[in-house]
Amino acid sequence: MSSAPGSQTTASESVELTMDGHDILFPKLPYDMKQRVQGATNNAELQEFVNSATRMRDQMRINGCKDAFGDNYDKIRALAGDIKQHTLDNLDYYIEQFIDNATAAGTNVHYAADAEEANAICKEICQKHNAKLVVKSKSMVTEETNLVHELEAIGVETIETDLGEYILQLDHDAPSHLVTPMIHKNRASVGRAFARELGVEYTDDPGELTKIARRVLRDKYRQADIGMSGGNFMIADSGSVCICTNEGNGRLCTSVPPVHIAYIGIEKMIPSRKHLPVFLKLLSRSAIGSPITVYNHIMTGPKRNAEPDGPQEQHIILIDNGRTEVLKPETREMLRCIRCGACLNSCPVYRKVGGHSYGSVYPGPIGALLTPVFKGLANYKDLPYASSLCGACYEACPVKINIPKYLIQLRSDLIGGKHDKFTDRVFFKLWSFSLKKAWMYRLAGKMAGVFLRLRNKGVKNKNPYLNRGWVEKVPGPAAGWTEKRDLVTPPTKDFRSWWDEHQKSKGGK
Amino acid sequence: MTRSTRESFLSRLHKPLGRTSTITNVPTPPEVDESIARLVQPDDDLFAVFCEKAAATGMKVHQVTGDSLYETITARLREENVRKLSVSMNDPMATESAIKSAGFELHDWKAVPGKDGLDAQFDLDAGITDVHNAIAETGSLICQSGSSHTRGMSLIVPWHLAIVKKSQIMPDLIDFWNDRSSLSPDQMPASIAIITGPSKTADIEGVLITGVHGPAMVDVFVVEDQ
Amino acid sequence: MKIDLFITCLADSYYPRTGIAVVKILEHLGHEVRFPREQTCCGQPMFNTGYKDDTRTIAKKMIDVFEDSDIVVTPSGSCAAMIHENYEVLFENDPVYLKKAKALAAKTHEFILFLTDVLKLNLTDLGVQWKGKATYHYSCHLRGIGVEGGGAKVVDVIKQVNGLEYVQIDKPEQCCGFGGTFAMKYPQISGTMVEDKVNCIKDTQADYVICNDAGCTMNISGSCQRAGHEVKFITLAEIIAEGLGLLEVENV
Numbered sequence: 010m011s012s013a014p015g016s017q018t019t020a021s022e023s024v025e026l027t028m029d030g031h032d033i034l035f036p037k038l039p040y041d042m043k044q045r046v047q048g049a050t051n052n053a054e055l056q057e058f059v060n061s062a063t064r065m066r067d068q069m070r071i072n073g074c075k076d077a078f079g080d081n082y083d084k085i086r087a088l089a090g091d092i093k094q095h096t097l098d099n100l101d102y103y104i105e106q107f108i109d110n111a112t113a114a115g116t117n118v119h120y121a122a123d124a125e126e127a128n129a130i131c132k133e134i135c136q137k138h139n140a141k142l143v144v145k146s147k148s149m150v151t152e153e154t155n156l157v158h159e160l161e162a163i164g165v166e167t168i169e170t171d172l173g174e175y176i177l178q179l180d181h182d183a184p185s186h187l188v189t190p191m192i193h194k195n196r197a198s199v200g201r202a203f204a205r206e207l208g209v210e211y212t213d214d215p216g217e218l219t220k221i222a223r224r225v226l227r228d229k230y231r232q233a234d235i236g237m238s239g240g241n242f243m244i245a246d247s248g249s250v251c252i253c254t255n256e257g258n259g260r261l262c263t264s265v266p267p268v269h270i271a272y273i274g275i276e277k278m279i280p281s282r283k284h285l286p287v288f289l290k291l292l293s294r295s296a297i298g299s300p301i302t303v304y305n306h307i308m309t310g311p312k313r314n315a316e317p318d319g320p321q322e323q324h325i326i327l328i329d330n331g332r333t334e335v336l337k338p339e340t341r342e343m344l345r346c347i348r349c350g351a352c353l354n355s356c357p358v359y360r361k362v363g364g365h366s367y368g369s370v371y372p373g374p375i376g377a378l379l380t381p382v383f384k385g386l387a388n389y390k391d392l393p394y395a396s397s398l399c400g401a402c403y404e405a406c407p408v409k410i411n412i413p414k415y416l417i418q419l420r421s422d423l424i425g426g427k428h429d430k431f432t433d434r435v436f437f438k439l440w441s442f443s444l445k446k447a448w449m450y451r452l453a454g455k456m457a458g459v460f461l462r463l464r465n466k467g468v469k470n471k472n473p474y475l476n477r478g479w480v481e482k483v484p485g486p487a488a489g490w491t492e493k494r495d496l497v498t499p500p501t502k503d504f505r506s507w508w509d510e511h512q513k514s515k516g517g518k
Numbered sequence: 519m520t521r522s523t524r525e526s527f528l529s530r531l532h533k534p535l536g537r538t539s540t541i542t543n544v545p546t547p548p549e550v551d552e553s554i555a556r557l558v559q560p561d562d563d564l565f566a567v568f569c570e571k572a573a574a575t576g577m578k579v580h581q582v583t584g585d586s587l588y589e590t591i592t593a594r595l596r597e598e599n600v601r602k603l604s605v606s607m608n609d610p611m612a613t614e615s616a617i618k619s620a621g622f623e624l625h626d627w628k629a630v631p632g633k634d635g636l637d638a639q640f641d642l643d644a645g646i647t648d649v650h651n652a653i654a655e656t657g658s659l660i661c662q663s664g665s666s667h668t669r670g671m672s673l674i675v676p677w678h679l680a681i682v683k684k685s686q687i688m689p690d691l692i693d694f695w696n697d698r699s700s701l702s703p704d705q706m707p708a709s710i711a712i713i714t715g716p717s718k719t720a721d722i723e724g725v726l727i728t729g730v731h732g733p734a735m736v737d738v739f740v741v742e743d744q
Numbered sequence: 745m746k747i748d749l750f751i752t753c754l755a756d757s758y759y760p761r762t763g764i765a766v767v768k769i770l771e772h773l774g775h776e777v778r779f780p781r782e783q784t785c786c787g788q789p790m791f792n793t794g795y796k797d798d799t800r801t802i803a804k805k806m807i808d809v810f811e812d813s814d815i816v817v818t819p820s821g822s823c824a825a826m827i828h829e830n831y832e833v834l835f836e837n838d839p840v841y842l843k844k845a846k847a848l849a850a851k852t853h854e855f856i857l858f859l860t861d862v863l864k865l866n867l868t869d870l871g872v873q874w875k876g877k878a879t880y881h882y883s884c885h886l887r888g889i890g891v892e893g894g895g896a897k898v899v900d901v902i903k904q905v906n907g908l909e910y911v912q913i914d915k916p917e918q919c920c921g922f923g924g925t926f927a928m929k930y931p932q933i934s935g936t937m938v939e940d941k942v943n944c945i946k947d948t949q950a951d952y953v954i955c956n957d958a959g960c961t962m963n964i965s966g967s968c969q970r971a972g973h974e975v976k977f978i979t980l981a982e983i984i985a986e987g988l989g990l991l992e993v994e995n996v
Contacts, residue, residue, distance in 0.1 A: 173721035257732025397923025420794025493935030
């Protein structure tokens, strides 16, 4: 895989060379998915990359979960799903309990209705402390609010410290996966970005590249005025925030700088500390198959007086930004998501198109649900249809979100809102009408058969129940089919004909 | 722009939940069914399970006795050419004098107070701490912050050496959180770190690298007779 | 027992031999098979595309047609899954049909599962003898009808056939990319998915692909045809019927 700088176009570059990170996640609306899909499906290298990485992680999930839970795997997913659903059903209660407990522990709790308000609060805290440098750990909600760009715009240098996110930031790229954000990039592109942006000698050795990042970032932790994090879980009965990382950057961001700000979506709540182990057991296993993330950092308030280190000030910004829209009963289940990425890894579509094809912060099956609800169904009409409904995501989800069911619901909502094509509507109306009576259904089938057999390029079988042929190109709504494969024609006789003969022969006996 | 208040923010939640104010009766969340969620039983051989699981995470596990502890630690320090290190301020198992007499330079917490003391942790080669608990299920170390426990010593130093007493090993994460769940928010340690292995990343092409931000090495000394 | 056959629209028009096999096997086992002639389609294509109202009309017809049946058997996992999973969703606000929908779901069985789980048959004991080198495509709808162990369970059944040389396919759990209208709306994605599947089939060097869902068969066989890969597609029902001498062994 390794190559000299500039010798070959990398997966990510050939797809998105002309975009900067922001446009990848915030495309022009309404979003046209097909264009990026075209780029991704024509990019064999990207596909090979994403395909093998996701398949490997999916297998690791299955092995890790089966090893640990055995026959209880399904039951613990149901339990985790029930706990999350219960929390969402009573979210007002738990948010209030959380606010009271976090405040009692000395945390400043803030409320942000949307991205703008969240960033305004954050900027005020930065300005109050005259902050010049912010180090942050990985957080999807900060991607939603476009925080890094906004802080940089007011002159606060803001550094992503998760290795993958750091590389993406250096290379003006954007995350394409919830857990492994640079799954679409290869080592050569990292080497080139480091050489260009950090002035180091080119290397594409992952170990060396990691060492370089470590060296640069350690100084940043020491100098930072503010550390930022997201939050994997909020615990209502103690007012604690839990963040889970493997690299340790999350712990450093929340331990070394004198001020800690956490950006957290309201759906990250769980009722109590007793519920936390269920999720710690499932999160990392679902993501990468390992029993638990290396660092689980549970923070309750700022450092106590006698403590030698730790942030003196802690702020938690509770963020809505469209979540209360999803909280309505019809879509509430979608908010159970704990961002493990298992649905992405298991998804045959994600494996082919990569995360950037989804045109938003949340890619993959869960993104195809959340994005249209967050950002307007009319803006993301393509997403709910970008699935073969195979159900692999539902099987992988640690909180049992019935993703296929909700994809169909969104499709139905699109049709209810008359967002479907007129020709599709007519086609399905006629088809449905023909199914009302068996004779119409049979007639329509016969007509289709005649039409197809006219275009058929040869039959190899004499049996009237097997003499199917093949069509290379059809017009109309099925044109997409023959773009990629031949269309089979029906044989000359259908099952009903045989049944009639069969009954006759039995009657004759 | 008018800012959201606690009240206005909560009212945003009430609407989709179909009510006008927060429910007053305490909701009953689902119980954690231990027959499903528990992975290690209290009567399992916790010591053996812990050692096995901890080693599987990439930590070096040493089974020692109170007598062999110092010798094992100092041998490891020599092996890794450690120059300067720190020992937790509570001086677990009186390790400090043993380390000092073996000729290693020790960080003096009292001499460099405040932010400088914190900063000094970046220049150490290693840090020795005790733990508050250990978890057999996952091979995890629990390090809580406190007046004599910095966060940096299990985090900033490139090498973390942890002393675990056999009696501190709990079977399952469930046991640890049951134990901590009666503390009020202000009694909770400001920081509880559940540490399971050296710092890891696989962000570049899925190649596993240890020691990206946190310690690249973690040694665990499990003391059997304490 | 009296068994009513739900043939499904694809098997009726495109793969009638599967239906023939099912009838012959069930009759061979001594059951009375009936074919309610007013049946058409389960409505899955409309439902999956989001046309819920249209689907409801079709589903009502299905429910009415099979209302008096004791047992409904269908050779398609995906149509069985439609009845099992989605009919209830359609009639959430119609208590009369919700009850009927649940009743239909309870008595509807995919053919292979009917043999193994209801009739508790073992193909070896039954004396199924069939020669050929075959692999098996794990249909996604095994998930929809809640098959414990998914495709692996069907593989165990396939291995009960005497003389059949079974070859395991790589990436068995990966969807072939059919997904109904998905194949038409996203030909690029669906196309790369099915190409992946065809490559895995090629690697098995099998002469037959056992595929029990007509939708998957149309997709994968169409792609094999386009790629010039010669392999025969057959259902397990056809293999059993051939293997019991109920159907002539033919070039499928």
